[in-house]
Amino acid sequence: MRVAVLGAGDMGTAITAPIAANGHDVRLWGTTHDEHIIAALQAGQVHPRLQHPIDPAVNLLHADQIEQALAEADLVVVAVSSGAIDIVLDLVLATGMPVPPVLSLAKGLWHQPHEPVQVIGDRIQQMTGAPVIVVGGPAKANEVALHLPTVSVFASDDAGANQLASDLLQTPMYRAQTTTDRIGVELAAAMKNAYAIAVGVATGLEARLGLPHQNLKAALFPFAIEEMARLVHTLGGHPATVFGLAGVGDLSVTVAAGRNRLLGEMLGRGQPVADALAALVSTGMTIEGHAAAQHGYQMVRDIEGPGGIDEFPMLQALHRILFDGAPAFETLWDAISGQT
Amino acid sequence: MRVAVLGAGDMGTAITAPIAANGHDVRLWGTTHDEHIIAALQAGQVHPRLQHPIDPAVNLLHADQIEQALAEADLVVVAVSSGAIDIVLDLVLATGMPVPPVLSLAKGLWHQPHEPVQVIGDRIQQMTGAPVIVVGGPAKANEVALHLPTVSVFASDDAGANQLASDLLQTPMYRAQTTTDRIGVELAAAMKNAYAIAVGVATGLEARLGLPHQNLKAALFPFAIEEMARLVHTLGGHPATVFGLAGVGDLSVTVAAGRNRLLGEMLGRGQPVADALAALVSTGMTIEGHAAAQHGYQMVRDIEGPGGIDEFPMLQALHRILFDGAPAFETLWDAISGQT
Numbered sequence: 001m002r003v004a005v006l007g008a009g010d011m012g013t014a015i016t017a018p019i020a021a022n023g024h025d026v027r028l029w030g031t032t033h034d035e036h037i038i039a040a041l042q043a044g045q046v047h048p049r050l051q052h053p054i055d056p057a058v059n060l061l062h063a064d065q066i067e068q069a070l071a072e073a074d075l076v077v078v079a080v081s082s083g084a085i086d087i088v089l090d091l092v093l094a095t096g097m098p099v100p101p102v103l104s105l106a107k108g109l110w111h112q113p114h115e116p117v118q119v120i121g122d123r124i125q126q127m128t129g130a131p132v133i134v135v136g137g138p139a140k141a142n143e144v145a146l147h148l149p150t151v152s153v154f155a156s157d158d159a160g161a162n163q164l165a166s167d168l169l170q171t172p173m174y175r176a177q178t179t180t181d182r183i184g185v186e187l188a189a190a191m192k193n194a195y196a197i198a199v200g201v202a203t204g205l206e207a208r209l210g211l212p213h214q215n216l217k218a219a220l221f222p223f224a225i226e227e228m229a230r231l232v233h234t235l236g237g238h239p240a241t242v243f244g245l246a247g248v249g250d251l252s253v254t255v256a257a258g259r260n261r262l263l264g265e266m267l268g269r270g271q272p273v274a275d276a277l278a279a280l281v282s283t284g285m286t287i288e289g290h291a292a293a294q295h296g297y298q299m300v301r302d303i304e305g306p307g308g309i310d311e312f313p314m315l316q317a318l319h320r321i322l323f324d325g326a327p328a329f330e331t332l333w334d335a336i337s338g339q340t
Numbered sequence: 341m342r343v344a345v346l347g348a349g350d351m352g353t354a355i356t357a358p359i360a361a362n363g364h365d366v367r368l369w370g371t372t373h374d375e376h377i378i379a380a381l382q383a384g385q386v387h388p389r390l391q392h393p394i395d396p397a398v399n400l401l402h403a404d405q406i407e408q409a410l411a412e413a414d415l416v417v418v419a420v421s422s423g424a425i426d427i428v429l430d431l432v433l434a435t436g437m438p439v440p441p442v443l444s445l446a447k448g449l450w451h452q453p454h455e456p457v458q459v460i461g462d463r464i465q466q467m468t469g470a471p472v473i474v475v476g477g478p479a480k481a482n483e484v485a486l487h488l489p490t491v492s493v494f495a496s497d498d499a500g501a502n503q504l505a506s507d508l509l510q511t512p513m514y515r516a517q518t519t520t521d522r523i524g525v526e527l528a529a530a531m532k533n534a535y536a537i538a539v540g541v542a543t544g545l546e547a548r549l550g551l552p553h554q555n556l557k558a559a560l561f562p563f564a565i566e567e568m569a570r571l572v573h574t575l576g577g578h579p580a581t582v583f584g585l586a587g588v589g590d591l592s593v594t595v596a597a598g599r600n601r602l603l604g605e606m607l608g609r610g611q612p613v614a615d616a617l618a619a620l621v622s623t624g625m626t627i628e629g630h631a632a633a634q635h636g637y638q639m640v641r642d643i644e645g646p647g648g649i650d651e652f653p654m655l656q657a658l659h660r661i662l663f664d665g666a667p668a669f670e671t672l673w674d675a676i677s678g679q680t
Contacts, residue, residue: 212482215491218593
């Protein structure tokens, strides 16, 4: 079979490992931002961020070679950030070639000024008309690249497309649990970055006070999970999705390390939010959770009654911390201790 | 109000901090095993394990002073290990004094040869006839002793007793979330120790192979949660309890450190189970999760059809690893990848 992977970032590159191991024809296409990555890989060097070499069977393609990437492809894997989805899909559509099922590795929400926030899978479906499979669950790219044990969640309304995708990608060490709850998986994948900021505050407090705060950390975690489950329910997904790999699993790997946790840590240490963000952004980091907190908040802000903003005290607290400069620990502690 | 805390271990001693801070008359009674602790505290020294001094308002009582502990008590807090419950309650009953509501901090299952395994709250209720409140959720004793932010779950069939207990114990930093699902809270509190062994295996594998296994760790966690929820459902509790503080919260603090995680780590490194257990037991550690895996397994082993042992592949895997010497990673990976 033939698989086009669009985007040569960490995850796009990593996912070629199980696909190539299965013996498929994999094309890794780099965007204009990925030119240096494709060049490095073509020169036999390691991927500049992943620091791993790529399977020699993978065909490496530059930004102007998208037609070669798509030629007779049975599956397109979209592995660009949420902000680049429209640009890349426009390039795909401009080829005039038929679009096979699309598997999305993007974890975030689609947003444009003056348009309602939506999940990326819906946007891909609108633009391409193709069946869409979205991937959630805990999957650090470097471990997928090394064939280390990973269980992802593949979600699609289209059972046939989901079967095709999981058959193509699954190996003994890269497993796919399938579900029809695409909305739930996408919301969990996006919102866990926001809630990881909240859990990170406990780590920052430990550093600031020189005292362990494991009880706080372990309390923030289930409150986050329960709130994400209510959010998913409110927006048309299944709470059970959040209690599995896509929620509990992905949040646990996200709070173990990473930039969203780091922002929370800086806030917990008492750094003002503007300073913390400026410091992180200056190192080239994108803090997806910062945007997710804003977009998640927007999605429930105007709902009256059940499912409305009052059912999301942690998200409200996060919004006040990130956008109104409220003190991190006190605001979060009010939000969770108000539920006792 | 008057509160008798029976057992001067870490948690019994720690819980006197919020109660004393609320201005109640607290008596901390030590068992015959706690004589050195009571003596140290009476001499103004720190608690030998907690390493914190005790609030000077706490009345310290020796093993032969149980009547003084119980005199006109409004609440009895039982803070001994699950194996010592019968002994301590026999001492209480032998005084002939009326037994007020009993709050249990014991996390484990009651078991005796040739008798069915049961939750400790049921045993306390049988023996005393008093209303019982059990406590779950993530609460490391040293943090409770220092008034660091903690949210526990108080569970009771008796709403009045639960209200009394939470009024007595809650402070601005020690919060109690109340529920009627006593069975769910008790099972989660006991079984999280068993499942923490499984999650620990990923950490051991990291050490053995010198490679990160964060994806595996973050996959084992939600599979454990989902299985604990099914177990609670099967045995008469509410799955939602497991998705909150008592399950997700307590498991997350348990896998972050501690002896149950450590046993899993040793198994993940490839140590035979007998050697790992012998090494831990020789340092005086009790591995509650080892017994919990056995007792949890016993509780579902004989159920046919829905709720039967086939719905608990991780518990089956743990049982094979701990009691049949099956290889840790391979057995667990089969159990979870078989669900994809």
